[in-house]
Amino acid sequence: MTDVGEVSIPVADQKRNGLVFMTSMSLIYLIAPVTYVGVLHATILDSLKASDTVANLPEAVYLWVSPLPVLIAWFWPSPQLLRPMLTWALIVKGAAGAMAALAFAFAPQTFWIPVLIIHPAIIGITGGVQNMCLWELIGRGMTPKMRGLTLGWTFGIGPIFAVLGSCASQLILKGDFLDMLKVTPIPQPWSYVVLFGASCPVMWLSAVLVQMARVPPVPESESETEAGVKMKEIMRGLRSYFLNPLIVTAAIGFLLTYGGTMIMNNMSLYARETLGEAPEKYAGVQLALRFGFKCLMGFGLGWLVTRMHARASLLATTSICIAGIAWALFVPGKWYLLGFGLLGGGELFYVYYLNYIVSCSKPERMRENTAYTNLITVTIGMMPIVFGLVSDRYGLRASFMTALGILVLALILVQSRLPKQPTISDVG
Structure with missing residues (x-):
């Protein structure tokens, strides 16, 4: 066992927490074209003949909602809520992708613009919650040395998933990746349905994997300060x-x-x-x-x-x-x-x-x-x-x-x- 603060953490639990962190970040990278709000959203809005101001709204909305995870941290600070909070953030993030996919498939194009504004707002809120919970997990649940190893592996392997996801999105949208890979592109709007819809099962898989996390017991000195906001x-x-x-x-x-x-x-x-x-x-x-x-x-x-x-x-x-x-x-x-x-x-x-x-x-x-x-x-x-x-x-x-x-x-x-x-x- 090793100690972090006042709590002893078995090495096996640290490894589980490291695996949760690494898989969660890798799956985010995999669907980066959708969850890294910006280019894809603006491209779709541009295809709808929206103004440049409207095309930039998704990224602006994504930044505007960033204070909300702070409120969540204030009102629900208990470490015992870390895993369920992270789980629900991932479930809602996946549902947002499914909602957008359904809108592209069945709703008239006049509804696409509000969907492309609402989706980044949900991604911004849930992504902020996900980020702070994952960092608290490896902060509480790992030693500094183990955390360093986890970061090395996560951000060494994770970007490979981003390259794969970006290559796949390019093939889906355009059917060509750097003249090295060529396929028949999926016509609109079904290409958007596939991209946004795929984020749902990926995020829900991440929510399942989060159940492996092991949050250390809360020291008595800390738990006494968390009775209410x-x-x-x-x-x-x-x-x-x-x-x-x-x-x-x-x-x-x-x-x-x-x-x-x-x-x-x-x-x-x-x-x-x-x-x-x-x-x-x-x-x-x-x-x-x-x-x-x-x-x-x-x-x-x-x-x-x-x-x-x-x-x-x-x-x-x-x-x-x-x-x-x-x-x-x-x-x-x-x-x-x-x-x-x-x-x-x-x-x-x-x-x-x-x-x-x-x-x-x-x-x-x-x-x-x-x-x-x-x-x-x-x-x-x-x-x-x-x-x-x-x-x-x-x-x-x-x-x-x-x-x-x-x-x-x-x-x-x-x-x-x-x-x-x-x-x-x-x-x-």
Whole structure:
């Protein structure tokens, strides 16, 4: 047995929790075209002759509902509710896909637009609950070393499922993947029915697998504080997060790194300048490189956490993001596309910043702190607009330099202000 906080956790239970985390994340990756709200929803709305504003609404709605999981963490904080809460989130997420599929199959097209707005809202809420519950599971139910191994395997293997899912969606929609695979495409709207409908059994399978999770018993000192929702306890949670210098510093580094990676859209548009061709032609190549590198780097970053220290993974992912943008900026021709692979690998920063923040958190605060970290990402929604404004006025290369400056700032902050190994503070 090993101890996490005040609770002893058998190694077998840690392995079960790790398997639940890995399978849940891999299944999310598999249906990424549907659950990663953005491109597919906008494409369908564009086919309906919707305006650009309406086409961007699904992603906006997805961000707007991000505060709701925080309320769930406040009103139902008990760790005993972790598994049922996670189960119901997955069931509802799957049902949302089935609802959309039925609408595409049988409802007139006038109903498609509200469906494509409601679906991201449900995905945003259930995805937020799923995320904070999974992180609390491996925070409470695993040692830091076992958690590092789990993260390495999860984000080494998981992106393979994203590549497979994205390839399948491309074949379903267009019947062609990079001129390497060709099939007869499924006509509309049945292609949408298949894509959205497939998310239902995948999420329900994940809900079944969640029953393997083993949540450690709640220490008596913690359970005494969870009898009902009290404003005092909520304020203690906020104070615990925003007055903890390690968590706040890690959160700022997280936001800076996240903001820098929002340059991805401009990197795609850069194909017109560096290749002289339409960006759409290389969308599949960018996706394959993005998730392929994520897979390769996932194993190495997990090794950093277990063999070196938690801060090393933050420095590594931010540095990889810097390398990806610099590559695209300075390497000409088709070789510039490798920048998408590097930036895709660096996108794993999200995982390791959350791991650092969870490691700074008391067990009873892990779910809330994960929810707060996801909540503050709402502020990142402005960064694509910022990069667009810089690009319109000074050119795409200037926007790359802006992103590099933001990421370098994150690197300096993490190196100078965060310890190698996070510690749990008594704040709050």
